Amino acid sequence: xxxxxxxxxxxxxxxxxxxxxxxxxxxxxxxxxxxxxxxxxxxxxxxxxxxxxxxxxxxxxxxxxxxxxxxxxxxxxxxxxxxxxxxxxxxxxxxxxxxxxxxxxxxxxxxxxxxxxxxxxxxxxxxxxxxxxxxxxxxxxxxxxxxxxxxxxxxxxxxxxxxxxxxxxxxxxxxxxxxxxxxxxxxxxxxxxxxxxxxxxxxxxxxxxxxxxxxxxxxxxxxxxxxxxxxxxxxxxxxxxxxxxxxxxxxxxxxxxxxxxxxxxxxxxxxxxxxxxxxxxxxxxxxxxxxxxxxxxxxxxxxxxxxxxxxxxxxxxxxxxxxxxxxxxxxxxxxxxxxxxxxxxxxxxxxxxxxxxxxxxxxxxxxxxxxxxxxxxxxxxxxxxxxxxxxxxxxxxxxxxxxxx
Numbered sequence: 001x002x003x004x005x006x007x008x009x010x011x012x013x014x015x016x017x018x019x020x021x022x023x024x025x026x027x028x029x030x031x032x033x034x035x036x037x038x039x040x041x042x043x044x045x046x047x048x049x050x051x052x053x054x055x056x057x058x059x060x061x062x063x064x065x066x067x068x069x070x071x072x073x074x075x076x077x078x079x080x081x082x083x084x085x086x087x088x089x090x091x092x093x094x095x096x097x098x099x100x101x102x103x104x105x106x107x108x109x110x111x112x113x114x115x116x117x118x119x120x121x122x123x124x125x126x127x128x129x130x131x132x133x134x135x136x137x138x139x140x141x142x143x144x145x146x147x148x149x150x151x152x153x154x155x156x157x158x159x160x161x162x163x164x165x166x167x168x169x170x171x172x173x174x175x176x177x178x179x180x181x182x183x184x185x186x187x188x189x190x191x192x193x194x195x196x197x198x199x200x201x202x203x204x205x206x207x208x209x210x211x212x213x214x215x216x217x218x219x220x221x222x223x224x225x226x227x228x229x230x231x232x233x234x235x236x237x238x239x240x241x242x243x244x245x246x247x248x249x250x251x252x253x254x255x256x257x258x259x260x261x262x263x264x265x266x267x268x269x270x271x272x273x274x275x276x277x278x279x280x281x282x283x284x285x286x287x288x289x290x291x292x293x294x295x296x297x298x299x300x301x302x303x304x305x306x307x308x309x310x311x312x313x314x315x316x317x318x319x320x321x322x323x324x325x326x327x328x329x330x331x332x333x334x335x336x337x338x339x340x341x342x343x344x345x346x347x348x349x350x351x352x353x354x355x356x357x358x359x360x361x362x363x364x365x366x367x368x369x370x371x372x373x374x375x376x377x378x379x380x381x382x383x384x385x386x387x388x389x390x391x392x393x394x395x396x397x398x399x400x401x402x403x404x405x
């Protein structure tokens with residue numbers, strides 16, 4: 001028999017009991033839809049995270065006390081105080097003509113920010129004027145902190161949009177207002193452009209102030225926590241090597257000793273995030289594919305029931321000249337058609353789910369390869385689940401089948 005005839009018989013058998021056919025396909029529908037949606041969530045999250053990291057600057061490097069970030073070895077004794085304020089200026093002066101654009105000392109903490117009856121707990125970022133250049137950010141209103149304000153430990157700050165919305169819920173003009181960070185009054189001199197969510201939380205939920213003010217007047221310390229560096233385009237690796245050599249020389253680190261600091265490049269973070277997202281996506285896909293397995297079992301059970309119900313029909317077809325191979329292909333085609341229809345509906349379900357998730361700001365996407373994977377799996381499930389019932393139908397004895405009631 002031609003394939004067209006097998007398809008006609010399959011469609012006839014399926015449409016003869018539409019409700020049972022739909023319930024049989026339901027496992028495949030849910031399985032394929034879940035696989036595509038889970039992969040879409042994983043891939044969407046990966047893209048969003050990488051975009052945020054790259055938006056921070058693919059040439060950005062972060063220097064922190066302690067060994068790590070590819071430099072190996074145990075953390076050095078007293079390494080928490082190994083970095084100095086002057087190191088950022090030293091890096092700019094010594095490496096400005098070869099690999100570095102700018103460097104900024106960093107300190108950060110969390111404190112309550114209060115304005116009249118409104119308050120919020122947010123991240124307080126202490127930095128220098130080079131911060132905007134390194135991060136590639138802009139102010140939406142007002143201005144950024146200046147070098148003289150850093151040197152004078154001025155109590156001025158620039159706030160993010162989330163902080164503005166939290167402490168000025170009635171839409172008051174923030175510029176020139178005085179807020180309290182902990183117990184200290186700070187004047188708002190600028191508002192940063194909105195950046196959105198990042199891999200470490202809301203990038204707009206922060207207050208930026210001179211690092212000297214944050215370090216000495218809020219934290220009560222005399223050492224910085226990190227240095228943020230912007231490398232020249234395409235020279236992040238060179239900047240890493242030169243900064244390492246410069247700081248080792250400044251710190252008088254012996255050649256045999258490990259670095260008492262670590263340098264992490266944005267490219268390293270992108271690579272790590274990609275690997276982690278790939279593992280997460282695979283786990284989500286495997287978890288969702290369990291539904292496909294359940295759907296396959298459902299198809300196999302229904303096909304066995306169908307073979308039993310249609311034993312007499314099988315006997316009549318064999319008596320009229322159908323071969324065992326014809327019967328095998330007839331029931332196998334029916335199982336594949338059931339699974340394929342379930343796969344197609346599952347794809348539509350996945351597209352709908354991704355669209356709904358996107359409306360709720362969930363970073364989900366529809367990957368073409370995931371769609372093909374889902375449809376391919378549904379076909380494989382159809383063949384696998386339908387083979388044993390089809391084989392049973394093909395091996396039925398003709399005489400016994402004709403006598404079956």
